[in-house]
Amino acid sequence: MRSYFGVFSAVVLVLMTALLAVGIKAFRRQKRARDSNWEELMRRLVPVDRSAIKTVALYRAHPPVETASAPPAKELGKKDIWNLIGGMEGIRHIENNSEVLIDMALYLQHWYPDAGEIAEELRLEANRLKWHVKRLREAEKNACLEAHFHLYGRQAAESYYLMVQKTIELYRHAQATLLGDLQAAI
Amino acid sequence: MPLSWFDLFLWVAGFAGECMLLFILWRRGQAAEYPLFSSFIFFNALRTIFLACVWRYSLVALYKQAYWQLLFVDTALQLALVIEIARKVFSRNGSWRPDIRGPLFVSTGACFAIAISLTCFQPTSASYLPQKMIIKGNFLSALLLTGLLVVMLVVSTRAGLNWKTPAAAIGIGMSVWSFLDVLVELMNTSSGLNSHDHLNAVAQTARKISFLCCLGYWSYALFHQKENNRKLAPRREGQVAAITELASQTIRELE
Numbered sequence: 001m002r003s004y005f006g007v008f009s010a011v012v013l014v015l016m017t018a019l020l021a022v023g024i025k026a027f028r029r030q031k032r033a034r035d036s037n038w039e040e041l042m043r044r045l046v047p048v049d050r051s052a053i054k055t056v057a058l059y060r061a062h063p064p065v066e067t068a069s070a071p072p073a074k075e076l077g078k079k080d081i082w083n084l085i086g087g088m089e090g091i092r093h094i095e096n097n098s099e100v101l102i103d104m105a106l107y108l109q110h111w112y113p114d115a116g117e118i119a120e121e122l123r124l125e126a127n128r129l130k131w132h133v134k135r136l137r138e139a140e141k142n143a144c145l146e147a148h149f150h151l152y153g154r155q156a157a158e159s160y161y162l163m164v165q166k167t168i169e170l171y172r173h174a175q176a177t178l179l180g181d182l183q184a185a186i
Numbered sequence: 187m188p189l190s191w192f193d194l195f196l197w198v199a200g201f202a203g204e205c206m207l208l209f210i211l212w213r214r215g216q217a218a219e220y221p222l223f224s225s226f227i228f229f230n231a232l233r234t235i236f237l238a239c240v241w242r243y244s245l246v247a248l249y250k251q252a253y254w255q256l257l258f259v260d261t262a263l264q265l266a267l268v269i270e271i272a273r274k275v276f277s278r279n280g281s282w283r284p285d286i287r288g289p290l291f292v293s294t295g296a297c298f299a300i301a302i303s304l305t306c307f308q309p310t311s312a313s314y315l316p317q318k319m320i321i322k323g324n325f326l327s328a329l330l331l332t333g334l335l336v337v338m339l340v341v342s343t344r345a346g347l348n349w350k351t352p353a354a355a356i357g358i359g360m361s362v363w364s365f366l367d368v369l370v371e372l373m374n375t376s377s378g379l380n381s382h383d384h385l386n387a388v389a390q391t392a393r394k395i396s397f398l399c400c401l402g403y404w405s406y407a408l409f410h411q412k413e414n415n416r417k418l419a420p421r422r423e424g425q426v427a428a429i430t431e432l433a434s435q436t437i438r439e440l441e
Contacts, residue, residue: 012372030343
């Protein structure tokens, strides 16, 4: 009976330790998002080439049109998309920044609770972005990244571009004093 | 039922803490916002009064009669409190967020399965069936509470959902308390609820102290929470609606 109790206690303690570790990690992430100040948020943003992302993001919506007066515009090939986004390194930056953008919307929510609508939209868009990033990571693992990057990378760029636009618009209307910093950083 | 001065102190401090927390909940307008949490604290205050009467007038028969009801209400309130926090974190405009439903329900199911399995395998040194049922019931509820709160914390973090201050404070306090409660129940498993066992006495004191610490934390956190009820001016509301419309248009364009 004693030895059975010992084994049972050990199993429960291991389970509790695992739960504690997972819970502390999640709690720290929550606390960081909740208590971040503006400087911290700006520090967490990684520089990304905004015009390159815009080019990739808007390409599908506004494909180049050949006219009589203008020379034929260059189409975006797989290699161009890879270069503009910056490969997987660029994707990692985009993913990191998408989390910061949500925290930025939540930061604004301290003063304007109704800005939560935009925070929710950013969160859903970030989930879409993460889905595409996950596909890219799987492709990287299976050594077929180049074949899939133009598809998922472009969609990740579109999601990120939308998130940036929404965040900028939100700050333009609700907290214009911080808009300059934000535009310079993203 | 002889009680030491320290036991009496814990009892009185616990009751004072519960009353103070109820006052803070009412004063900060959180009682209506978190009715189940308020009911849980109110129930604990009432139970303290009831136990004080039982001790003072030696109403042991009444205590035995009411024990199961009190235990059932306590467990039900704790689990209902988890649902209350979950609704605050995961629901939006009265319905569960669609992207959360799957992971949350699967994790909750897994949590129930693990807690029930562990309880089935739990050894007890108690000789009587009611004692065994008390030990297993308490162990199950402590495990479930801990597991469900951690699951909620992890699922919400992965989905990028932040807990607002009162829900976070209540959830964190409950998590710490339920975590310690599992350890206490583990001690009870060994002692078999034998009131003469030293381990059982340590377990009961540890449970009371941990709940007292949680009461202190909840009171502090809910009293010091920032005022966060400033609304957007109607003009701003219109602008936010315009942004949302603009964003939706862009999405449609991209699609």
